[in-house]
Amino acid sequence: MDAQIKRGLIEACILKLLQRGDSYGYQLVRETEELLSLSESTLYPVLRRLEAAGALAVYTVEHNGRLRKYYAITDVGRRRISDFLVEWESVMRVYDFIRRDEA
Amino acid sequence: MTREEYLQALRAAFTGMPEEDIEGVLAYYGEMIDDRMEAGMTEEAAVRAMEDPAVVASRVRAENGGEEKTDGEAKKSEADSRRKEIRRPAAQVTQLHIQAENIRVQLTAGESDDIVLRYTIGENDVFRLHEDEGVLTLEHQCVHGANSFRAKREAADGTKQSLSLNELLDGIGSLLSDLGRTIAGNGFGIAAQQSVIEVELPRTYHGGVRVNTSNARISMSGVTCKKAVALYTSNARIQLEDVTAASIGAKSSNGRIEVLNTYAREDLQVSSSNARIHADGAACGGLLSLTTSNGRVEIASISGADIRLRTSNGAVSGTVKGEKSEYTVASATSNGSNNLGAGGEGEKKLQVVTSNGAINVTFVP
Numbered sequence: 001m002d003a004q005i006k007r008g009l010i011e012a013c014i015l016k017l018l019q020r021g022d023s024y025g026y027q028l029v030r031e032t033e034e035l036l037s038l039s040e041s042t043l044y045p046v047l048r049r050l051e052a053a054g055a056l057a058v059y060t061v062e063h064n065g066r067l068r069k070y071y072a073i074t075d076v077g078r079r080r081i082s083d084f085l086v087e088w089e090s091v092m093r094v095y096d097f098i099r100r101d102e103a
Numbered sequence: 104m105t106r107e108e109y110l111q112a113l114r115a116a117f118t119g120m121p122e123e124d125i126e127g128v129l130a131y132y133g134e135m136i137d138d139r140m141e142a143g144m145t146e147e148a149a150v151r152a153m154e155d156p157a158v159v160a161s162r163v164r165a166e167n168g169g170e171e172k173t174d175g176e177a178k179k180s181e182a183d184s185r186r187k188e189i190r191r192p193a194a195q196v197t198q199l200h201i202q203a204e205n206i207r208v209q210l211t212a213g214e215s216d217d218i219v220l221r222y223t224i225g226e227n228d229v230f231r232l233h234e235d236e237g238v239l240t241l242e243h244q245c246v247h248g249a250n251s252f253r254a255k256r257e258a259a260d261g262t263k264q265s266l267s268l269n270e271l272l273d274g275i276g277s278l279l280s281d282l283g284r285t286i287a288g289n290g291f292g293i294a295a296q297q298s299v300i301e302v303e304l305p306r307t308y309h310g311g312v313r314v315n316t317s318n319a320r321i322s323m324s325g326v327t328c329k330k331a332v333a334l335y336t337s338n339a340r341i342q343l344e345d346v347t348a349a350s351i352g353a354k355s356s357n358g359r360i361e362v363l364n365t366y367a368r369e370d371l372q373v374s375s376s377n378a379r380i381h382a383d384g385a386a387c388g389g390l391l392s393l394t395t396s397n398g399r400v401e402i403a404s405i406s407g408a409d410i411r412l413r414t415s416n417g418a419v420s421g422t423v424k425g426e427k428s429e430y431t432v433a434s435a436t437s438n439g440s441n442n443l444g445a446g447g448e449g450e451k452k453l454q455v456v457t458s459n460g461a462i463n464v465t466f467v468p
Contacts (some may be wrong), residue, residue, distance in 0.1 A: 024138070025131060025134055025135055026134070026135055026138035026139065026142075027138075027139070029135070039154060040131070040135050040153060040154065040159070041131065041154055041158065041159040041162040041163055042162065044128070044131055044163060045162075045163060048127075056309070064141065066134075066137055067130075067134075067136075068129070068134055068137075069130070080337065
């Protein structure tokens with residue numbers, strides 16, 4: 001799959017997960033396992049990018065005597081999700097068209 | 104390998120990166136290992152679940168590089184690739200046609216002897232450029248959704264044949280990568296469009312110009328054309344200022360038209376069906392016609408051999424250049440005052456008609 005498209009999909013998935021509730025790295029990896037089989041090194045830059053774009057906010061929580069970073073979606077992130085859905089509507093129309101043609 | 108050993112190997116693999124970035128990476132991987140151990144894995148298993156430090160480093164570096172590019176240069180270069188500048192020696196172009204949908208067209212005089220077209224291709228814009236025996240045509244189309252790749256495809260081919268499956272797939276591929284770019288890019292949505300076509304003409308252009316837009320303003324200023332100028336829009340304003348041409352036509356079906364210091368050697372015809380017309384210093388050697396069906400006609404120092412001012416629902420007011428005696432006057436309003444009257448035996452003609460407004464036209468030197 002085209003790297004740019006994949007990147008966009010991963011970002012949207014992470015934002016969607018965060019929309020359900022704040023989360024941390026390992027939990028995000030686990031939750032996306034089936035859908036994306038995301039490795040740590042793939043997730044890391046995604047989180048950094050989303051943070052830099054203001055789509056998510058980061059805060060630290062003390063957990064079992066150590067620090068854990070939590071990620072929370074922002075309004076910018078929520079808007080990205082709705083933009084994503086609008087963008088992909090046209091892709092889905094194309095997909096439907098091709099599928100009809102193949103049948 | 105222990106957690107500490109892994110993190111040290113990671114630090115080594117990231118040598119050269121800013122310390123702050125390295126700290127971020129180490130904290131992230133340390134947390135990943137800790138969380139796995141907390142979930143029940145042994146330290147060794149948790150570390151084994153991590154990728155090789157060299158792999159991690161190359162991925163993060165590549166992504167970082169990509170990120171910098173996306174946010175910085177790549178974005179700029181993408182923006183650059185969306186900005187177009189087309190330049191042709193004016194001597195080789197006898198006719199310039201611009202056919203645009205909802206994009207503003209602005210014609211001005213440049214310093215060179217070239218015709219220069221500048222525009223930015225927005226998400227939904229398709230531009231086609233044709234050159235045929237001295238006629239340079241720029242066509243703009245606005246497309247949405249699933250039609251977009253088809254139109255883009257047609258633009259590339261210059262044809263409107265039906266698409267084969269392969270072509271369709273190509274089109275989808277490009278649509279997908281467009282989308283991917285949009286999604287991956289900072290904006291995530293539709294990029295802000297700079298919706299204007301800028302046209303630069305030589306100060307004196309030997310050819311003619313025709314512009315059509317369906318929903319956007321047209322303006323032209325500071326240019327002398329040896330041939331005709333025709334500007335049409337269906338739903339926006341037209342402005343002409345300091346323009347000279349063989350003949351001039353401006354027509355808007357729903358917008359205001361302004362004509363300032365503009366001269367046509369032959370006819371100058373301006374019409375709007377639903378808005379006001381303002382002509383200040385408009386002059387021509389032939390027919391000067393200002394017609395609107397629903398708005399005021401305002402004039403100042405206009406002149407022409409045959410002046411016709413018409414509106415069906417507004418006043419006609421202002422000044423005509425010259426003496427009243429130069430004109431044969433005819434005027435009529437069905438519902439308002441009229442200072443002009445009729446008569447005279449001048450060589451020039453002045454005809455003023457409104458069905459629902461006052462006529463107040465005077466003469467100035």
